Amino acid sequence: xxxxxxxxxxxxxxxxxxxxxxxxxxxxxxxxxxxxxxxxxxxxxxxxxxxxxxxxxxxxxxxxxxxxxxxxxxxxxxxxxxxxxxxxxxxxxxxxxxxxxxxxxxxxxxxxxxxxxxxxxxxxxxxxxxxxxxxxxxxxxxxxxxxxxxxxxxxxxxxxxxxxxxxxxxxxxxxxxxxxxxxxxxxxxxxxxxxxxxxxxxxxxxxxxxxxxx
Amino acid sequence: xxxxxxxxxxxxxxxxxxxxxxxxxxxxxxxxxxxxxxxxxxxxxxxxxxxxxxxxxxxxxxxxxxxxxxxxxxxxxxxxxxxxxxxxxxxxxxxxxxxxxxxxxxxxxxxxxxxxxxxxxxxxxxxxxxxxxxxxxxxxxxxxxxxxxxxxxxxxxxxxxxxxxxxxxxxxxxxxxxxxxxxxxxxxxxxxxxxxxxxxxxxxxxxxxxxxxx
Numbered sequence: 406x407x408x409x410x411x412x413x414x415x416x417x418x419x420x421x422x423x424x425x426x427x428x429x430x431x432x433x434x435x436x437x438x439x440x441x442x443x444x445x446x447x448x449x450x451x452x453x454x455x456x457x458x459x460x461x462x463x464x465x466x467x468x469x470x471x472x473x474x475x476x477x478x479x480x481x482x483x484x485x486x487x488x489x490x491x492x493x494x495x496x497x498x499x500x501x502x503x504x505x506x507x508x509x510x511x512x513x514x515x516x517x518x519x520x521x522x523x524x525x526x527x528x529x530x531x532x533x534x535x536x537x538x539x540x541x542x543x544x545x546x547x548x549x550x551x552x553x554x555x556x557x558x559x560x561x562x563x564x565x566x567x568x569x570x571x572x573x574x575x576x577x578x579x580x581x582x583x584x585x586x587x588x589x590x591x592x593x594x595x596x597x598x599x600x601x602x603x604x605x606x607x608x609x610x611x612x613x614x615x616x617x618x619x
Numbered sequence: 620x621x622x623x624x625x626x627x628x629x630x631x632x633x634x635x636x637x638x639x640x641x642x643x644x645x646x647x648x649x650x651x652x653x654x655x656x657x658x659x660x661x662x663x664x665x666x667x668x669x670x671x672x673x674x675x676x677x678x679x680x681x682x683x684x685x686x687x688x689x690x691x692x693x694x695x696x697x698x699x700x701x702x703x704x705x706x707x708x709x710x711x712x713x714x715x716x717x718x719x720x721x722x723x724x725x726x727x728x729x730x731x732x733x734x735x736x737x738x739x740x741x742x743x744x745x746x747x748x749x750x751x752x753x754x755x756x757x758x759x760x761x762x763x764x765x766x767x768x769x770x771x772x773x774x775x776x777x778x779x780x781x782x783x784x785x786x787x788x789x790x791x792x793x794x795x796x797x798x799x800x801x802x803x804x805x806x807x808x809x810x811x812x813x814x815x816x817x818x819x820x821x822x823x824x825x826x827x828x829x830x831x832x833x
Binding site for chain 1: 726
């Protein structure tokens with residue numbers, strides 16, 4: 406029987422037809438061979454969020470997973486190019502990233518996001534937006550002193566000189582997660598070890614179980 | 620040699636490391652077995668955009684492609700929930716959908732979008748945002764009379780009664796594409812035939828060529 410049988414006439418409500426014809430998330434996941442998830446990396450500037458998120462993404466890609474990374478490079482200058490660093494826009498920035506993550510999740514991907522996202526309330530908002538247990542908070546717990554010493558983009562130097570205002574860790578708070586699903590220590594472990602810690606979490610939590618049997 | 624060799628020390632600029640470690644779009648496409656693309660469906664309310672977009676998505680999914688559909692159901696109430704139907708917000712609505720399509724494209728997916736998107740300028744803006752030849756405009760060319768007769772959501776009735784203002788086709792213009800990549804006639808063809816027309820376009824344009832040789 407044709408899978409399009411129910412759509413043979415446009416005289417029916419397209420509303421009803423839409424739902425019947427849509428590929429469901431679990432079909433996408435079955436095709437991908439794993440469950441979707443949002444890996445939400447949070448930590449200070451220079452903590453290693455992007456580096457580890459991309460290392461995780463590489464490991465998952467090499468395992469055959471369908472993945473993506475959202476970070477400043479592809480979000481700040483595109484979708485969120487209209488936002489500045491005011492309080493209102495900062496919340497909107499995180500809200501949109503959460504909503505886009507939700508779309509990638511619905512598409513069955515494992516999406517990693519790498520944004521400072523310093524406030525507990527903002528991260529809680531995203532967690533609320535997503536289905537339960539599919540928001541995985543990854544706290545890249547690198548102390549301020551270490552981040553400031555690394556200062557890969559020279560931003561701490563500028564913040565200390567007063568050239569950048571409201572810089573997280575200097576004159577704006579970073580509210581550390583109290584119970585992140587994954588807690589990463591970049592001083593004690595190599596990037597590969599840190600990334601493996603995240604991938605192991607996905608493994609142990611059943612996200613990478615192959616479900617080709619659909 | 621470990622693929623993480625270049626990332627063994629966080630002392631290096633994470634900026635540089637990020638780029639070295641990132642999974643490239645062509646690697647994602649090779650893994651998916653096809654190229655990414657944006658199928659931008661445009662047409663009147665009730666023209667069959669969503670129905671055909673989802674039928675295309677189903678066909679591509681069944682072919683093993685990695686796909687997704689963006690439409691009112693998953694965008695209007697999420698990412699764009701803060702937008703109304705003012706001129707400014709209407710442009711912002713399309714801009715964001717374009718930017719999100721770009722992210723899905725970068726992730727190597729074939730993403731279909733199903734929004735009325737009535738203005739040539741707005742669609743041109745999205746085309747400009749995307750890499751050349753990867754924005755595929757699909758004009759679902761159903762005449763107003765037919766859409767209004769179908770009226771699956773009762774919106775034309777409300778618009779005629781003055782209960783909905785600025786309704787496309789009634790008191791707001793629909794600017795038909797002048798040279799859409801795919802031109803669909805839903806009166807002459809079944810939904811399956813319309814969907815196949817789009818999939819055939821992707822085939823003939825080389826988007827579905829398997830590139831597993833990477």
